[in-house]
Amino acid sequence: MTARTTSAKTLGARTLGEGARDIPEATVARLPVYLRALTSLAEAGTRTCSSEDLAAAAGVNSAKLRKDLSYLGSYGTRGVGYDVDYLRYQIAREIGVTQDWPVVIVGIGNLGHALANYSGFRSRGFRVVALLDADPERHDEVVAGVDVRPFDDLEQIVADQGVAIGVIATPALAAQDVADRMVACGITSILNFAPSVLSVPEGVDVRKVDLSIELQILAYHEQRKAQTA
Amino acid sequence: MTARTTSAKTLGARTLGEGARDIPEATVARLPVYLRALTSLAEAGTRTCSSEDLAAAAGVNSAKLRKDLSYLGSYGTRGVGYDVDYLRYQIAREIGVTQDWPVVIVGIGNLGHALANYSGFRSRGFRVVALLDADPERHDEVVAGVDVRPFDDLEQIVADQGVAIGVIATPALAAQDVADRMVACGITSILNFAPSVLSVPEGVDVRKVDLSIELQILAYHEQRKAQTA
DNA sequence: CTCGTTTTGTTCTCGCGTTCACAAACTCCT
DNA sequence: AGGAGTTTGTGAACGCGAGAACAAAACGAG
Numbered sequence: 001m002t003a004r005t006t007s008a009k010t011l012g013a014r015t016l017g018e019g020a021r022d023i024p025e026a027t028v029a030r031l032p033v034y035l036r037a038l039t040s041l042a043e044a045g046t047r048t049c050s051s052e053d054l055a056a057a058a059g060v061n062s063a064k065l066r067k068d069l070s071y072l073g074s075y076g077t078r079g080v081g082y083d084v085d086y087l088r089y090q091i092a093r094e095i096g097v098t099q100d101w102p103v104v105i106v107g108i109g110n111l112g113h114a115l116a117n118y119s120g121f122r123s124r125g126f127r128v129v130a131l132l133d134a135d136p137e138r139h140d141e142v143v144a145g146v147d148v149r150p151f152d153d154l155e156q157i158v159a160d161q162g163v164a165i166g167v168i169a170t171p172a173l174a175a176q177d178v179a180d181r182m183v184a185c186g187i188t189s190i191l192n193f194a195p196s197v198l199s200v201p202e203g204v205d206v207r208k209v210d211l212s213i214e215l216q217i218l219a220y221h222e223q224r225k226a227q228t229a
Numbered sequence: 230m231t232a233r234t235t236s237a238k239t240l241g242a243r244t245l246g247e248g249a250r251d252i253p254e255a256t257v258a259r260l261p262v263y264l265r266a267l268t269s270l271a272e273a274g275t276r277t278c279s280s281e282d283l284a285a286a287a288g289v290n291s292a293k294l295r296k297d298l299s300y301l302g303s304y305g306t307r308g309v310g311y312d313v314d315y316l317r318y319q320i321a322r323e324i325g326v327t328q329d330w331p332v333v334i335v336g337i338g339n340l341g342h343a344l345a346n347y348s349g350f351r352s353r354g355f356r357v358v359a360l361l362d363a364d365p366e367r368h369d370e371v372v373a374g375v376d377v378r379p380f381d382d383l384e385q386i387v388a389d390q391g392v393a394i395g396v397i398a399t400p401a402l403a404a405q406d407v408a409d410r411m412v413a414c415g416i417t418s419i420l421n422f423a424p425s426v427l428s429v430p431e432g433v434d435v436r437k438v439d440l441s442i443e444l445q446i447l448a449y450h451e452q453r454k455a456q457t458a
Numbered sequence: 459c460t461c462g463t464t465t466t467g468t469t470c471t472c473g474c475g476t477t478c479a480c481a482a483a484c485t486c487c488t
Numbered sequence: 489a490g491g492a493g494t495t496t497g498t499g500a501a502c503g504c505g506a507g508a509a510c511a512a513a514a515c516g517a518g
Contacts, residue, residue, distance in 0.1 A: 026505060032445040036424060050465065059426035063507055070467055078466040079514040095445050096452035103444070110346045114339035120424060120441035125448070164451050165444065188454060189447040195265060195349060197288035205450050207443050212349035214436050215332070215394065216261040216324050218418040219354070221434050222393050223325035225417060255475060279495065292477055299497055307496040308484035459518100466513075476503080483496075488489100 023094075027068040031095050033058045034065070038088040050081040097125040102161045104187075106178050107170030108133045108141070108148050111193055115169055116144040126165075130157045134174070151178075155185045165189045172196040179206075252323075256297045260324050262287045263294070267317040279310040326354040331390045333416075335407050336399030337362045337370070337377050340422055344398055345373040355394075359386045363403070380407075384414045394418045401425040408435075 023031075037057035041049055051069075055062035069075065069082075075090050076082045092098050103126050105112055115121075116131055131143055134151045141148045149157075157163065166182040168175050168190060175194035182190060189205045192198055198206050252260075266286035270278055280298075284291035298304060298311075304319050305311045321327050332355050334344055344350075345360055360372055363380045370377045378386075386392065395416040397407050404423035411419060418434045421427055424442075427435050 024505070028449050029442070029446055031449070032439075032442040033426075035445075037426075052465090057426070059428075061507065063509090064505090066466065067468080067506085074467070076466055077514065078512070079464045079516095081465070094449070096448040097445055099448075099452070101444075101448055101451075110343035114343040115440065117339045118440055121444065124441055124445060126441070126444055165447055167444075189451045191443055191447060197262075197266070197286065199288075203454075205447055207447055209438060209440070209443055210261075211344065211347055211438070212353055212355070213258070213261040214420055214438055215330075215350065215355055215396075216264075216326055216353060217258055218394055218420060218434055218436055219325040219328075219330055220257050220260070220323070222330070222418045223328070225432075253475070281495085290477070292479095293475090295495095295497065296476085303497070305496055306484065307482070308486095308494050310495065462515105462517090464513100464515080467511090469508105469510080471508085472506085474503105474505085476501105478499105478501080480499090481497095483494100485492105485494080487492085 023071045027071055028095075030058070030060065030064075030068055031091055033060070034068070035088065035091045035095065035097070038084055038091070042084050042088060046084055048081050049084055051076070054082065099125055101126045101165055102129040102163045103127065103165045103167060104130045104132060104154065104157060104163050105167045105169060106132045106151060106154070106182075107168060107174070107194075108138055108143060109169065109171075112169040113143055115167060115193075116146065129161045129163060130154075132157075134170075151181075154181055158182075158185045158187060163187060165191070168192045168194050168198075170194055250300075252300045256300055257324075259287070259289065259293075259297055260320055262289070263297070264317065264320045264324065264326070267313055267320070271313050271317060275313055277310050278313055280305070283311065328354055330355045330394055331358040331392045332356065332394045332396060333359045333361060333383065333386060333392050334396045334398060335361045335380060335383070335411075336397060336403070336423075337367055337372060338398065338400075341398040342372055344396060344422075345375065358390045358392060361386075363399075380410075383410055387411075387414045387416060392416060394420070396420045396422070397427075398422045 034054065037054055041057060051062045051066045055065040058065065072090060072094050075087050103121070105115055105128060108116070108131050112131065116128055121128065128144065128146055130153070131146050131148045132151045132154055133148050138148045139150060164187060166187045168178050170178055172194045175192060175196045176198060179190055179198045179200060183200055183204055188203065190198065190200065192206055192208045195210055195212065200206055263283065266283055270286060280291045280295045284294040287294065301319060301323050304316050332350070334341055334357060337345070337360050341360065345357055350357065357373065357375055360375050360377045361380045361383055362377050367377045368379060393416060395411040397404050397419060399407055401423045404421060404425045405427060408419055408427045408429055412429055412433055417432060419427065419429065421435055421437045424439055429435055
């Protein structure tokens with residue numbers, strides 16, 4: 001007996017409605033990859049694809065792909081495959097990228113510039129509504145069509161635009177303060193590029209991207225290769 | 230270098246070959262985090278720390294931290310904790326960041342700029358030896374003290390400098406071609422920022438960082454929060 | 459209609475990673 | 489010196505995710 005007891009306490013408030021299926025975190029992380037692969041297939045003119053095709057395009061195992069998609073529902077046709085456009089819409093809806101997500105970016109250094117200009121955001125429903133920086137020297141700049149404003153404008157912008165997602169691209173020392181201010185004014189999801197561990201209250205999601213950590217992981221494996229050779 | 234540190238006490242279990250010590254991948258991914266936390270503690274003047282302290286600084290569970298460190302050896306003292314500098318050196322050596330790692334970056338757009346200027350690389354043994362771009366318009370630029378050179382110089386630079394790690398910051402369409410060229414001239418570790426699935430031969434490590442995927446994962450959770458509210 | 463082919467959706471099993479819990483080992487105080 | 493108090497290192501339990509394997513469903517040919 002697999003005790004599939006979705007312990008009431010763990011899921012807490014998320015048990016209402018039947019759209020509240022809980023998709024495994026590992027699957028959630030792959031859905032955007034599938035979405036991108038489907039978009040790529042659609043642009044190539046493909047109308048229908050098998051799980052093998054899509055798995056190849058996404059760089060995963062086909063069994064894993066089918067299992068991932070099964071968490072969303074039965075959107076395929078046995079013996080045929082998946083309708084590219086239909087599946088793409090279903091995944092997009094599940095992730096939430098059919099909506100418009102206003103985003104603020106704090107810290108307009110090199111990385112902030114790159115993020116503000118990154119086209120992959122806009123094309124997936126993310127709209128950069130504000131660029132903020134504490135340095136007054138930057139307040140004249142216009143980056144990617146958005147002008148840089150003082151960090152103290154955060155509260156008003158978040159309130160006016162209904163921002164729920166914030167991006168931190170500041171130096172490490174400023175990151176926690178920025179996060180605190182973000183949380184205080186209602187932001188509940190933070191993407192952190194600063195190399196520091198953020199502490200946030202329950203209910204706020206933080207994802208961290210650390211460029212140098214990725215290189216260090218590669219270096220470890222590289223070192224191993226060199227040793228055994 | 231590679232002093233084989235055969236943990237004087239627990240010999241016998243691991244005498245099978247040098248590279249035979251297999252550290253779990255999940256642990257490898259956390260070692261850089263511990264390294265950064267230790268550096269931070271050291272800068273704050275801390276000489277010794279317990280697993281609780283370090284775990285808090287790294288944002289993980291203390292049991293997990295101890296188990297992770299146990300894969301490296303017995304570097305702590307029961308009843309006391311870990312010597313910050315000593316542990317820091319041991320982790321750095323294990324990851325390989327005590328060495329010098331020459332790195333080439335291909336694609337000097339917004340992101341390439343940010344990467345070239347990122348101080349977190351240099352401070353961890355990564356030395357950007359070349360910036361390459363296919364666009365001749367960029368070949369005059371000097372970014373972060375390194376001048377941008379034609380992509381066709383790749384082979385010679387890799388050979389001259391003994392480069393093993395390459396970073397791809399090009400548009401998606403160019404990424405596979407760049408990867409192929411890198412692999413052909415001997416690069417065995419690739420950090421890919423382009424939103425495309427790279428196919429590389431066995432023995433080449435690829436890590437992918439996708440900025441928009443991270444945001445999409447946040448959007449999914451954000452949507453769930455909104456539904457239950 | 460029936461059979462064979464294709465491909466999905468799901469079940470089962472296995473291995474990895476996380477966490478708990480505790481003995482071993484070390485320091486400090488009396 | 490001995491006991492009390494800490495803290496590490498690790499064995500064991502547990503839960504989750506990956507992959508293999510297969511039954512169910514759709515389609516087409518005859």
